Amino acid sequence: MERLVKQYIFDPEMNAGKMIFLTGPRQIGKTTFAQNWLSGQGADDLYFNWDDPSVVKEYKRNPLFFKNIMDSRSGKRPLPLVFDEIHKLKNWRNILKGIYDANKEKMTLLVTGSARLGWYRKSGDSLVGRYFSYQMLPVGLPEAINDFSHVLMDDAPLSAVDKLADAARQIKTENTEEKLDTLLSLSGFPEPFLKNSTRFYNRWNREYQSLLSKEDIRDLSRISDIKGIEQLLELLPSKVGSLLSINSIAEDIGYHHATITRWLDVLQAIYLVFTLRPWHRNVIRSIKKENKLYFFDWSNVPDAGCRFENLLAVSLIKMAARLTEIGQGTFEIMHIRNKEKQEMDFVLVKNNKPVALFEAKKSDCDISKGGIYFSRQLSLPYYQIVHNCQKVEIFPGNRAVIPATRFLMLTG
Numbered sequence: 001m002e003r004l005v006k007q008y009i010f011d012p013e014m015n016a017g018k019m020i021f022l023t024g025p026r027q028i029g030k031t032t033f034a035q036n037w038l039s040g041q042g043a044d045d046l047y048f049n050w051d052d053p054s055v056v057k058e059y060k061r062n063p064l065f066f067k068n069i070m071d072s073r074s075g076k077r078p079l080p081l082v083f084d085e086i087h088k089l090k091n092w093r094n095i096l097k098g099i100y101d102a103n104k105e106k107m108t109l110l111v112t113g114s115a116r117l118g119w120y121r122k123s124g125d126s127l128v129g130r131y132f133s134y135q136m137l138p139v140g141l142p143e144a145i146n147d148f149s150h151v152l153m154d155d156a157p158l159s160a161v162d163k164l165a166d167a168a169r170q171i172k173t174e175n176t177e178e179k180l181d182t183l184l185s186l187s188g189f190p191e192p193f194l195k196n197s198t199r200f201y202n203r204w205n206r207e208y209q210s211l212l213s214k215e216d217i218r219d220l221s222r223i224s225d226i227k228g229i230e231q232l233l234e235l236l237p238s239k240v241g242s243l244l245s246i247n248s249i250a251e252d253i254g255y256h257h258a259t260i261t262r263w264l265d266v267l268q269a270i271y272l273v274f275t276l277r278p279w280h281r282n283v284i285r286s287i288k289k290e291n292k293l294y295f296f297d298w299s300n301v302p303d304a305g306c307r308f309e310n311l312l313a314v315s316l317i318k319m320a321a322r323l324t325e326i327g328q329g330t331f332e333i334m335h336i337r338n339k340e341k342q343e344m345d346f347v348l349v350k351n352n353k354p355v356a357l358f359e360a361k362k363s364d365c366d367i368s369k370g371g372i373y374f375s376r377q378l379s380l381p382y383y384q385i386v387h388n389c390q391k392v393e394i395f396p397g398n399r400a401v402i403p404a405t406r407f408l409m410l411t412g
Helices: 030-040 053-061 065-072 092-103 115-122 141-145 161-169 176-186 190-195 198-220 226-239 246-253 257-269 283-288 304-325 369-378 404-411
Strands: 019-023 047-049 079-084 107-112 131-135 273-276 292-295 331-337 343-350 353-361 382-386 393-395 399-403
Touching: 019 030, 030 047, 030 079, 030 107, 053 065, 065 079, 065 092, 092 107, 131 304, 141 176, 141 404, 161 382, 161 393, 161 399, 161 404, 176 190, 176 198, 176 304, 176 404, 190 198, 198 226, 226 246, 226 257, 226 292, 246 257, 257 273, 273 304, 273 331, 292 304, 304 331, 304 343, 304 353, 304 404, 343 369, 353 369, 369 382, 369 399, 382 404, 399 404
Parallel strands: 019 107, 019 131, 047 079, 079 107, 353 382, 382 399
Antiparallel strands: 273 292, 331 343, 343 353, 393 399
């Protein structure tokens, strides 16, 4: 399976002379992606997993181990190299810094790792200025179909509904509904998606949840109350799509507010869940409002409508991450809720300014009251993304209904 990140992660304009960090959830396909990249350049043997004792042994025996490899294969172009799980070593930053500083002109170094790489990278980063970071997130519809020709690489088409509607109408929808149904039921993680077996998914999901709770959580924190975390994980799917009340959760499972907050931070760090902040013209007010929570594996959400909303949320944050990573600006997906408790599922924000509004609907092809209200109040284009819908429709007031299969081919 080709991954969308391949289209831009090795852009020489962006990454010449930089290390490339690739982070994301466990089992999302980072190692396979890295190995396929090396294989395509005839450099299969330049994959180094620092979990392998022989790699660590060779480096400790001779700190110039990698320099010798590069010198023995000197050529006109930088040598591709992959370091996987190096962040598990105690002094990994200094090791990486030393290798990079001495050999940066000779190599293109891809550093991959699970949640811990992202976690450690943010805490006291001595490598600043030496790398650009990218994320690999769950499989999107273009990856499932293997067609990247419609994926947005800038935000311009989102500025007016007629532009996005025209782009959506150009998309061929053959097999897209079937692939979307498979994604919804079996997740966007490559292994269960490609197996296309409910029985396999059920077993995989159970083992995956256990792996995260028993290994990653303990590795990243001093949390010993795994049963408490498991209680929280049983409760969270019912919270998807609604405002996240920490007080309510604390009361439900009998733990302190501070404990629940700390646990949620860890669950975000291991790429199990993510939250969207509220947008408001007054940034201070938005910080005080409640976030919305979603899962990276939307198949954990039992309600069909919430599951679709969750999948759309993941697709939108992938788009925002991609546009940020390719240098189009700083993008974020947020949500809106006013004093009258009117809500908008998602708003794309560029450089702290809202660009477009999005709402997930299971089958409603008429523009929602919330869409009419917020698009008028904020003078923004509004897109109603409908799962069970066949045609693109433009409505007055810079509003449109777009079938999910077409929209998801655009967002990636």
